[in-house]
Amino acid sequence: MTVTIYHNPACGTSRNTLALIRNAGIEPVVVEYLTAPPDRATLASLITGAGLAVRDAMRQKGTPYEELGLDDPAIGDDALLDAMLAHPILINRPFVVTPLGVRLCRPSELVLDILPAPQRGPFTKEDGEAVIGADGQRVRHG
Numbered sequence: 469m470t471v472t473i474y475h476n477p478a479c480g481t482s483r484n485t486l487a488l489i490r491n492a493g494i495e496p497v498v499v500e501y502l503t504a505p506p507d508r509a510t511l512a513s514l515i516t517g518a519g520l521a522v523r524d525a526m527r528q529k530g531t532p533y534e535e536l537g538l539d540d541p542a543i544g545d546d547a548l549l550d551a552m553l554a555h556p557i558l559i560n561r562p563f564v565v566t567p568l569g570v571r572l573c574r575p576s577e578l579v580l581d582i583l584p585a586p587q588r589g590p591f592t593k594e595d596g597e598a599v600i601g602a603d604g605q606r607v608r609h610g
Contacts, residue, residue, distance in 0.1 A: 471496040474563040482562040484576035492585040505556040514563045517570030522548045527560040
């Protein structure tokens with residue numbers, strides 16, 4: 469069973485997602501995509517597998533998205549993929565691949581839908597939000 473996370477260690481959501489995977493007793497393949505970006509076919513497969521449009525898989529905040537003119541709705545998927553490959557910071561994160569599917573895990577607890585193993589104990593996000601209770605079950609908020 470292989471679980472892969474396309475990870476940015478500087479991103480809190482990505483760190484929380486990685487920690488949730490490990491909380492299930494799984495040591496994933498960690499791809500730091502900023503230094504080892506996926507190839508075009510892999511990137512396109514991640515986006516399609518997650519059920520997203522290419523534009524929906526792009527990160528805008530803290531990236532050259534606007535300065536590259538990528539906010540123009542006339543720009544097609546091929547050009548958007550080219551931009552993501554040239555500037556990996558444009559790839560939203562974290563993408564996680566498991567035998568149960570692919571997700572862009574924003575928020576991080578979306579990873580729970582595709583993990584092939586249950587959580588082994590309580591889990592609290594870096595910001596203090598409880599996600600998994602002492603019983604190993606998801607905490608429902610609100």
